[in-house]
Amino acid sequence: MEPITKFELSQEFHDRFQRALNEHDKKFISSSLEEVNPADITTLLYEFNSEESKYVLDMLSVATRAQIINDLDTETRKSFLSIYSATELSEIINQLESDDAADILNELPIKTSEEIIGNLDSDLKSQVIDLLRYDEHVAGGLMAKELIRVRATWTVVECIDEIRKQAETVGKFYTAWVVDEKDKLLGMVPLQKLIISDPKTLVKDICEDDVMPVETYMEEREVAEIMRKYDLESVPVVNVQGQLVGRITIDDVVDVISDQAEEERQLMSGITEDVEEDDTLLKNVRARLPWLLIGIFGGMLSARFMGFFEHELTKITAIAFFVPLIQATGGNVGIQSSGLVVQSLANPGYLEEGMAQRLMKVFYVALLNALLLSLIVLASTSLFFNNNRLSVVVSFALFCVVMFSSFVGTITPILINRLGFNPALASGPFITTASDLLGLTIYFLTVHVLL
Amino acid sequence: MEPITKFELSQEFHDRFQRALNEHDKKFISSSLEEVNPADITTLLYEFNSEESKYVLDMLSVATRAQIINDLDTETRKSFLSIYSATELSEIINQLESDDAADILNELPIKTSEEIIGNLDSDLKSQVIDLLRYDEHVAGGLMAKELIRVRATWTVVECIDEIRKQAETVGKFYTAWVVDEKDKLLGMVPLQKLIISDPKTLVKDICEDDVMPVETYMEEREVAEIMRKYDLESVPVVNVQGQLVGRITIDDVVDVISDQAEEERQLMSGITEDVEEDDTLLKNVRARLPWLLIGIFGGMLSARFMGFFEHELTKITAIAFFVPLIQATGGNVGIQSSGLVVQSLANPGYLEEGMAQRLMKVFYVALLNALLLSLIVLASTSLFFNNNRLSVVVSFALFCVVMFSSFVGTITPILINRLGFNPALASGPFITTASDLLGLTIYFLTVHVLL
Numbered sequence: 025m026e027p028i029t030k031f032e033l034s035q036e037f038h039d040r041f042q043r044a045l046n047e048h049d050k051k052f053i054s055s056s057l058e059e060v061n062p063a064d065i066t067t068l069l070y071e072f073n074s075e076e077s078k079y080v081l082d083m084l085s086v087a088t089r090a091q092i093i094n095d096l097d098t099e100t101r102k103s104f105l106s107i108y109s110a111t112e113l114s115e116i117i118n119q120l121e122s123d124d125a126a127d128i129l130n131e132l133p134i135k136t137s138e139e140i141i142g143n144l145d146s147d148l149k150s151q152v153i154d155l156l157r158y159d160e161h162v163a164g165g166l167m168a169k170e171l172i173r174v175r176a177t178w179t180v181v182e183c184i185d186e187i188r189k190q191a192e193t194v195g196k197f198y199t200a201w202v203v204d205e206k207d208k209l210l211g212m213v214p215l216q217k218l219i220i221s222d223p224k225t226l227v228k229d230i231c232e233d234d235v236m237p238v239e240t241y242m243e244e245r246e247v248a249e250i251m252r253k254y255d256l257e258s259v260p261v262v263n264v265q266g267q268l269v270g271r272i273t274i275d276d277v278v279d280v281i282s283d284q285a286e287e288e289r290q291l292m293s294g295i296t297e298d299v300e301e302d303d304t305l306l307k308n309v310r311a312r313l314p315w316l317l318i319g320i321f322g323g324m325l326s327a328r329f330m331g332f333f334e335h336e337l338t339k340i341t342a343i344a345f346f347v348p349l350i351q352a353t354g355g356n357v358g359i360q361s362s363g364l365v366v367q368s369l370a371n372p373g374y375l376e377e378g379m380a381q382r383l384m385k386v387f388y389v390a391l392l393n394a395l396l397l398s399l400i401v402l403a404s405t406s407l408f409f410n411n412n413r414l415s416v417v418v419s420f421a422l423f424c425v426v427m428f429s430s431f432v433g434t435i436t437p438i439l440i441n442r443l444g445f446n447p448a449l450a451s452g453p454f455i456t457t458a459s460d461l462l463g464l465t466i467y468f469l470t471v472h473v474l475l
Numbered sequence: 476m477e478p479i480t481k482f483e484l485s486q487e488f489h490d491r492f493q494r495a496l497n498e499h500d501k502k503f504i505s506s507s508l509e510e511v512n513p514a515d516i517t518t519l520l521y522e523f524n525s526e527e528s529k530y531v532l533d534m535l536s537v538a539t540r541a542q543i544i545n546d547l548d549t550e551t552r553k554s555f556l557s558i559y560s561a562t563e564l565s566e567i568i569n570q571l572e573s574d575d576a577a578d579i580l581n582e583l584p585i586k587t588s589e590e591i592i593g594n595l596d597s598d599l600k601s602q603v604i605d606l607l608r609y610d611e612h613v614a615g616g617l618m619a620k621e622l623i624r625v626r627a628t629w630t631v632v633e634c635i636d637e638i639r640k641q642a643e644t645v646g647k648f649y650t651a652w653v654v655d656e657k658d659k660l661l662g663m664v665p666l667q668k669l670i671i672s673d674p675k676t677l678v679k680d681i682c683e684d685d686v687m688p689v690e691t692y693m694e695e696r697e698v699a700e701i702m703r704k705y706d707l708e709s710v711p712v713v714n715v716q717g718q719l720v721g722r723i724t725i726d727d728v729v730d731v732i733s734d735q736a737e738e739e740r741q742l743m744s745g746i747t748e749d750v751e752e753d754d755t756l757l758k759n760v761r762a763r764l765p766w767l768l769i770g771i772f773g774g775m776l777s778a779r780f781m782g783f784f785e786h787e788l789t790k791i792t793a794i795a796f797f798v799p800l801i802q803a804t805g806g807n808v809g810i811q812s813s814g815l816v817v818q819s820l821a822n823p824g825y826l827e828e829g830m831a832q833r834l835m836k837v838f839y840v841a842l843l844n845a846l847l848l849s850l851i852v853l854a855s856t857s858l859f860f861n862n863n864r865l866s867v868v869v870s871f872a873l874f875c876v877v878m879f880s881s882f883v884g885t886i887t888p889i890l891i892n893r894l895g896f897n898p899a900l901a902s903g904p905f906i907t908t909a910s911d912l913l914g915l916t917i918y919f920l921t922v923h924v925l926l
Binding site for chain 2: 061063184187188191196197198214215216218219220251252253254255257273274275277278279281282284285286288289290292293294295299300301302305308309312313315316317319320322323324326327328330331334337338341342344345346347348349350351352353355356357359360362363364365366367368382385386388389392393396397400401404405408409451452453456457460464
């Protein structure tokens with residue numbers, strides 16, 4: 025057994041593969057994909073168009089095909105699946121577990137998905153119909169219906185028989201869930217405990233009852249946090265009656281965490297669409313334009329605003345020299361403050377109560393930074409520019425800018441969060457644009473009053 | 476069984492608990508922590524000082540104490556453990572699995588950790604000594620030594636006997652790893668397969684050989700990506716001889732992914748230390764100062780630079796009006812471009828080869844954005860400001876700024892990545908400061924030449 029050699033998609037192989045596709049060289053294609061892990065074939069598909077990808081997939085077994093389609097990201101899958109017929113899709117979706125099947129059905133046009141549901145195997149059909157009721161981003165939308173369900177009154181042998189029966193449909197599992205005759209969750213038995221117990225032991229004697237079920241409507245973020253915090257590899261999902269309705273495994277949660285990180289990065293970068301560099305030109309432009317336009321609008325406002333102070337500017341041109349300094353500092357302070365708040369908000373142990381106390385803390389940090397920075401600026405401006413009065417004005421304005429930007433940077437993500445949006449929105453161009461305008465206003469008001 | 480009710484740390488409870496601590500009210504403390512999950516007690520400890528925390532922990536069983544200390548974040552744990560004696564620490568660390576034990580030992584002063592290692596149980600001792608050889612951020616530093624090891628020639632019954640023997644020391648496991656007489660990894664048997672197989676079956680007949688071992692020196696980032704991509708709940712770690720030396724489970728990887736996201740957020744926010752809002756005042760100031768100072772330095776440079784154009788500014792004051800517009804746009808474009816590259820770099824399917832091609836793509840996106848934005852600015856400036864010549868200069872400069880900032884924003888994270896640093900560094904104040912200076916230079920050069 026060799027350590028994994030990662031499948032490297034070289035430009036050379038890419039070109040060779042493209043040629044094989046153009047020439048419909050089935051032999052080359054199937055021989056080069058032999059032994060390749062389906063997850064690597066997925067990567068390959070991102071490089072080719074839908075028709076080419078379908079041509080490749082049709083050469084593989086339906087199980088592999090299903091796994092690859094399941095691995096694709098939502099955007100790619102949506103456009104890719106549009107060239108499949110409902111019959112082809114039914115065959116593929118029949119291979120999946122209920123949660124993955126429901127996810128894909130959710131992405132398809134209602135008409136197509138209704139047709140597919142009609143064609144599904146009866147077990148999967150009822151499971152999928154049940155899952156489609158839930159919003160994608162709550163526990164109910166994340167869970168799979170397939171699980172090993174055992175009774176507290178059974179013996180270990182009976183359990184193992186049941187597991188043997190269910191093993192076909194359930195896929196990977198590490199736990200048997202213990203329920204009563206009304207399907208109410210009582211606890212769980214890890215497989216490792218089942219394996220080392222005497223066959224005649226009763227389930228209730230080895231059942232662990234300190235499990236942490238989540239309810240169907242819990243936000244996926246919270247589910248992820250609970251699983252991370254308590255180191256759980258799977259959690260049972262119960263309905264309001266406490267009945268076991270599904271389970272969520274840690275690999276689903278890994279995806280939730282990765283997706284959140286990506287969403288946050290996009291918000292912080294001022295990208296408004298889920299876009300990648302190799303998406304179309306138009307999509308790239310569209311994802312970038314909104315924040316650029318807002319920035320331009322802010323810039324035009326600044327220009328108008330500075331127009332009111334034309335008189336002062338004509339008198340002392342040097343006033344203009346310090347606009348970048350004021351704005352850059354305002355922007356940096358704003359981003360730092362909001363970044364810290366976004367981090368606290370991501371931490372569910374976060375206390376909304378201590379608001380007054382934490383604003384005081386922010387105030388002191390800002391005060392110390394503001395004092396230090398304005399002293400440095402006072403010293404260096406009076407050293408390099410020959411206008412002591414202006415030096416005082418600039419450093420005083422800088423002091424105010426640091427104080428205000430700290431406050432705005434702290435309060436904005438909290439407000440955005442309360443309004444139900446992702447607070448990371450406040451950590452990107454939003455806060456820079458706001459800080460720019462704020463900084464400029466403070467600076468020119470100071471100039472107007474003090475100079 | 477009730478669905479999990481999250482342990483809510485109310486201000487009221489906090490105050491009550493603090494009073495109990497002051498009064499050494501053991502009865503209140505132990506009764507209020509009964510039935511509370513250790514992970515929740517960890518949260519509680521962040522609210523109290525080291526002596527108080529130790530007082531609480533000393534009332535709990537050593538196993539619980541070990542679990543709580545293991546859950547603490549590195550920073551807190553470092554300062555907390557400094558009040559423990561080496562003997563107390565040995566007792567605690569003896570309760571942990573090898574990987575967690577090694578992590579904690581790595582954080583302690585060498586003298587203390589040597590003393591503790593001397594006191595450990597012999598099995599754990601040799602495992603820990605082996606683990607301490609590895610860097611924290613590679614597979615060897617992430618893995619645990621405890622695992623279930625079986626031979627291909629055994630029967631299922633022999634396996635189960637072995638599992639029964641090892642189960643005490645290994646903790647949670649879902650897989651038995653199959654090795655030959657030289658400890659070379661041959662494959663694995665999931666517990667669920669073991670459970671449903673006939674007791675007389677040979678291991679080699681149910682052994683799955685398509686496992687993906689990672690080598691000890693693989694970067695944790697890569698390990699995380701492999702486990703995420705191939706949906707693995709554990710991977711075996713092998714040495715260069717292909718011998719099985721440990722295993723990494725998905726919960727370790729969840730921590731790696733969360734830590735990466737947090738590190739990235741900090742870099743993007745211009746925070747230079749791992750800091751939280753409720754850390755000390757000084758630490759908060761120290762984490763924020765460096766980028767603020769660099770911003771101030773950039774601002775002073777800008778001021779000096781604009782000084783060279785005092786003549787132009789005195790003639791046409793309105794030139795100054797558009798400095799914020801130019802800088803904001805440059806900053807936004809820079810952040811967007813670097814954000815997208817950082818995202819691509821996080822994706823390991825990323826092709827360094829297509830560099831020329833992707834720069835062309837970036838070029839076209841920038842071109843389209845630059846054209847659109849400068850047209851909008853041309854139109855609105857000539858509408859609101861009465862200087863057509865200036866309008867042309869501003870929109871031409873804006874065009875150049877968008878083009879250059881796109882290029883710099885794209886190339887910087889790639890360079891930073893090649894130098895071995897985290898490319899997210901290029902997505903924060905670094906790129907804004909660079910874009911500010913770049914934008915200003917382009918603008919004033921344009922002014923100088925065209926006006």
